[in-house]
Amino acid sequence: MPVQTAYIRSVGRFVPERKLTNQDMEKMVDTNDEWIVSRTGIRERHILDKGLGNSHMATRAARECLERAGVGADELDVIIVGTVTPDMFFPSTACLVQKDLGARNAWGFDLSAGCSGFIFSLTTGAQMIESGRYKRVLVIGSDVMSSIIDYEDRNTCVLFGDAAGAVLLEASPEPGYGILDFIQRIDGAGGEFLHMKAGGSLRPSTLETVQNKEHYVHQEGRQVFKFAVTEMANVSVRILEKNGLTGEDVTLFVPHQANLRIIEASANRMGIDPGKVVINIDRYANTTAATIPLCLYESIVEQKRVKKGDYIVMSAFGAGFTWGSILMRWWE
Numbered sequence: 001m002p003v004q005t006a007y008i009r010s011v012g013r014f015v016p017e018r019k020l021t022n023q024d025m026e027k028m029v030d031t032n033d034e035w036i037v038s039r040t041g042i043r044e045r046h047i048l049d050k051g052l053g054n055s056h057m058a059t060r061a062a063r064e065c066l067e068r069a070g071v072g073a074d075e076l077d078v079i080i081v082g083t084v085t086p087d088m089f090f091p092s093t094a095c096l097v098q099k100d101l102g103a104r105n106a107w108g109f110d111l112s113a114g115c116s117g118f119i120f121s122l123t124t125g126a127q128m129i130e131s132g133r134y135k136r137v138l139v140i141g142s143d144v145m146s147s148i149i150d151y152e153d154r155n156t157c158v159l160f161g162d163a164a165g166a167v168l169l170e171a172s173p174e175p176g177y178g179i180l181d182f183i184q185r186i187d188g189a190g191g192e193f194l195h196m197k198a199g200g201s202l203r204p205s206t207l208e209t210v211q212n213k214e215h216y217v218h219q220e221g222r223q224v225f226k227f228a229v230t231e232m233a234n235v236s237v238r239i240l241e242k243n244g245l246t247g248e249d250v251t252l253f254v255p256h257q258a259n260l261r262i263i264e265a266s267a268n269r270m271g272i273d274p275g276k277v278v279i280n281i282d283r284y285a286n287t288t289a290a291t292i293p294l295c296l297y298e299s300i301v302e303q304k305r306v307k308k309g310d311y312i313v314m315s316a317f318g319a320g321f322t323w324g325s326i327l328m329r330w331w332e
């Protein structure tokens, strides 16, 4: 464990008002509520209004996070935005958020790791605090998945929604609290099963790439599922073993919300009571980098399910492949 750990001082979130229910999806593609609920656990998702970008949501989540902590934007040192749907390639969403917040003393960057974007960003920010170089790091997970989804493709359009979440990291007031440990992995061999074909330097946008629908999420769901269900469970179990803990020691398991069956399989392997698992996939679907901060907001800020000293495990799996788990001990 590092000498100085980082802890989450505050959480904020933004969820767009507009909803798309499974019944709405039934009118758009050949699907039905029963299929979506039984295969994924999703009932509805929120969609950002056209004309707004990622930074709109990210800034609002960040503002709430800072207001809750009573911290001014000019007190921030670093802003990290986990996302695969930036407003544009450049400038980074972190730059846009920095401007909108008025965080004149901060630098920052975007971090691309698919659905693991938040946990990779969180551990990156935590290590900046641990180094002693920075006092306040704002970590945001924000994705406008509706901007890269083909709403004629039933295989993917039912799965995703839009949202943002933000946390403020500072040095833990006491040793032994905050982000204690993490395991993170990537395997580029998984790229073929989950990617966006065009729009990057390899296949720049052309009329042809647009006509071929190459600017949308391409996912081979079954392949991704097989890998995700095994590896997310493996790292979730491993982070406990590595720290001499069992599922019984954990108060909250906060998994990425891609599929209820993946969540349940991971919790089962960890030996965690279902009542300790945070689930909101039914209301938001997969919001990619935003799922975990949304869960933290609901379970900790709204429902007050943790107290000082409680252990929390967060785990995610996403495009890349990328995956990992974090062990945190709550301080408040």
Ligand code: ACO
Pocket: 030, 031, 032, 035, 036, 039, 040, 114, 115, 116, 154, 155, 156, 158, 159, 194, 220, 221, 222, 223, 224, 225, 228, 258, 259, 262, 286, 288, 317, 318, 319
């Ligand atoms: N409505 C009705 N039928 C559907 C729909 C739908 N919306 N979508 C697919 N089907 C059909 C398929 O066409 C297929 O029909 P067929 O057997 O006639 O070919 C059948 O349902 C079964 O399809 P599968 O893909 O095998 O269904 P599966 O049970 O695997 O569920 C799902 C699909 C939900 C996508 C699942 O595979 C999954 O969750 N995969 C993992 C997703 C994930 O974790 N992604 C990582 C994060 S995302 C990121 O990083 C950006």
